[in-house]
Amino acid sequence: MSTPITSMQKEHARLLDNSAASMTISGADMTPGEFAGVAWVNLTFTGCVFAGKGNIRLSATRDCKFIDCRFLAPEHDFGVMTQVTFSHCQSVGRSIVSGGDGSKGVLFERCRFSGGGAAPESHEGIGSTGETVFRQCSGAGEVLVGGTKLVIDRCSFDNMTFVAGRQARHGTPLAAVVLIDDSQGTGRWRMVDCRTKKTHVQNSSFDEIVSDNSESEWDEALSLAP
Template sequence: MTTPITSLQKEYIRLLDGSSAAMTIAGAHMASGAFVGVSWKNLTFVGCDFAGDGNIKLASMSGCKFIDCRFLAPHHDFGVMTDVSFTQCSSAGRSIVCGGDGSTGVLFQACSFDGGSSAPAAHEGVGCMGEVTFRNCTGRGEVLVAGTRLTIDDCRFDHMTFAIGRQRRRGTPLAATVLIDNSQGSGVWRMVDCRMKTSHIQNSSFEQIVNDSSECEA
């Protein structure tokens, strides 16, 4: 059972003050707090539940770790993410957990994503609009997002949607370098309005890949 973050006085204040002192927040339910326009630095979340719709809209996040956390159909904006890792975390329901342009060093390790029975055609989801790696992850029916670099390593995904890069019609254009290694795709992998510099696939197999108006940078 998780405890509402507002009931954890010390942790709640630390999440609002923007300081860089390291702290671990364990067993908290994050839906009851409102964190808008602040920066999170050097925080470790262990066994926490993230739900709610838009109550977390950060300016930036750096040096943070999420371990064994659950994302329960949230819609959260983590701002510019730098050196942020998610380890053995899971999502249930359609989740938007994303960092902004210029994010670097974002890692999802041994995570599972369950967005539903089929992947929606959307441009928002789990990842960041910068550089992101998914390693040893599994998923079904979710949208994975990358801006300038996407690495998928040793993953198993079924009926997933990928929003990679950004075409001009959706704002400032971004082109991504894509590497997929030792991964398996079942069902349909849907590439939605993607914009890529290069795409390198090795030691991998897929049942079906569908490109919906995707493009490669000339």
Template sequence: MTTPITSLQKEYIRLLDGSSAAMTIAGAHMASGAFVGVPWQNLTFVGCEFAGDGNIKLASMSGCKFIDCQFLSPHHDFGVMTDVSFTQCQSVGRSIVCGGDGSTGVLFQDCSFEGGGSAPAAHEGSDRSAAFRSARVGAR
């Protein structure tokens, strides 16, 4: 079970302040937060759920890790992504998470993509901006 990010005060503030201090955010449901125009740096998300439509519109993202997270048909703008990894994550429905033009070092490792247009071939972003290793694509 996840907790709304707005209920995790320290973590919520960190996501809004744009600082580069390392932090792990575990078990958060991100739909209740609104993150617009800020950079996310050096963050590790573990077991978080990303849903909602457009509540995340970042300036950029760098040095971030997503581990065992779920992306439930969101359409988020992670900005230009640099050295960002997704490990054992699940995307359900049409999820857009690859970052903007100029993104580099984006890795999807042991992730699954199910239903909608979430398959790796349908990702949006720069050509060659993302790598997919051991990706599983299925229909729902």
């Protein structure tokens, strides 16, 4: 089932009823809708636009796909994300597209991030405070987040900021595993207020990595194999 932008008004009910029935939403501008306190399950968004400040505040997102979508400097909370994939998506401007504690299976694949510069004090960004994987992504000037696990696989980033784990002064402490493989970093990579228990880097090169107020432990024995 495809849902063109002209039909979104009547289809909003499906996005507000916590239903598990699968549905594909195509070419929709999600900015006008208000989606708060509900779960999105078994939804596929293709070619959609997400903008707005706080109009998406979900309790959970499960088994959802975002394909060829554009995120135009939004501030969205997708709740606890489970098996959620963003493929060939693009962010433009400072974007917050986040999942909460306990998120698993969050994958950004072949996405392009064009951020708005340095991390804000809240250190929110794109990713989740659970397990987040960035695979074959590129971009500059954005903040990428992984709470308990942050994987950067075959990516190319310029002047990016990363938040891995969470220190006590930002809430409940989280210690992250960080895996970086076959990736290139140009400009300055900033690891801001990170709290990591293991970090492993292989087959990668960087101009500069700056660890700002981070608590980290480097472990070369950690395997990147799943």
